Amino acid sequence: MNKSKSTDAVLVSAYLQGDESALSILITRHKQRIYSFIYSKVFDRDIAEDVFQDTFIKVINSLKRGKYNEEGKFLPWVMRISHNLVIDHFRKNNRMPKFENNTDFDIFSVLSDNSLNAENTIIKGQVASDVRRLVEELPEDQKQVLLMRIYKGMSFKEISLQTGVSINTALGRMRYALINLRKVIDKHNIVLTD
Numbered sequence: 001m002n003k004s005k006s007t008d009a010v011l012v013s014a015y016l017q018g019d020e021s022a023l024s025i026l027i028t029r030h031k032q033r034i035y036s037f038i039y040s041k042v043f044d045r046d047i048a049e050d051v052f053q054d055t056f057i058k059v060i061n062s063l064k065r066g067k068y069n070e071e072g073k074f075l076p077w078v079m080r081i082s083h084n085l086v087i088d089h090f091r092k093n094n095r096m097p098k099f100e101n102n103t104d105f106d107i108f109s110v111l112s113d114n115s116l117n118a119e120n121t122i123i124k125g126q127v128a129s130d131v132r133r134l135v136e137e138l139p140e141d142q143k144q145v146l147l148m149r150i151y152k153g154m155s156f157k158e159i160s161l162q163t164g165v166s167i168n169t170a171l172g173r174m175r176y177a178l179i180n181l182r183k184v185i186d187k188h189n190i191v192l193t194d
Helices: 008-016 020-042 045-064 074-092 107-111 114-135 140-151 156-163 167-187
Strands: none
Touching: 008 020, 008 045, 008 074, 020 045, 020 074, 045 074, 114 140, 114 167, 140 156, 140 167, 156 167
16 A cells, blocks of 8 residues: 555554554645644744644644544644644743724634634645746746736736836736746646635
8 A cells, every 4th residue: 555645544543553654644745734834823934843843743642642533634633733832832922913902803803713724724825825936937027017916906007107118018918927827837737726
């Protein structure tokens, strides 16, 4: 059996039966997503590494104590652990976000359990990161228009004024940027949606 193609549940089960390499495969499989999620919250590579390592120490301890019962939901379970450790990190350093007392206060923004959507957040972040990387492969004039339009939310009239080209030229560059972006996506075999 090729373990690298096994499901997370099969690998967890193998690890619980003493196969240490199964855990190694799980960590390798999910490292990028989990690390990216942690980094997106702490914005510090050293802290992200520490939280990542603490996450897997907690995962190992929980597995060994038989505390894992999320059949087939390994990644969301690990994401919740890392999310909680990020919160612990901020609490320890008194850096929890402060909520100002104003009329816009929304209790649901504090109470909502974002960890349930952690996987979606990571996937979205990864796709956004991949797209930004691909945008870098575009010709400079197309990249400039695309960044102004999508990331800065500028109108084509504003783009025209800032770049010194006609609105039609700006529209044309945007069109070619999107066509070329699609070619780059196809070239790299990237699937942006399931």
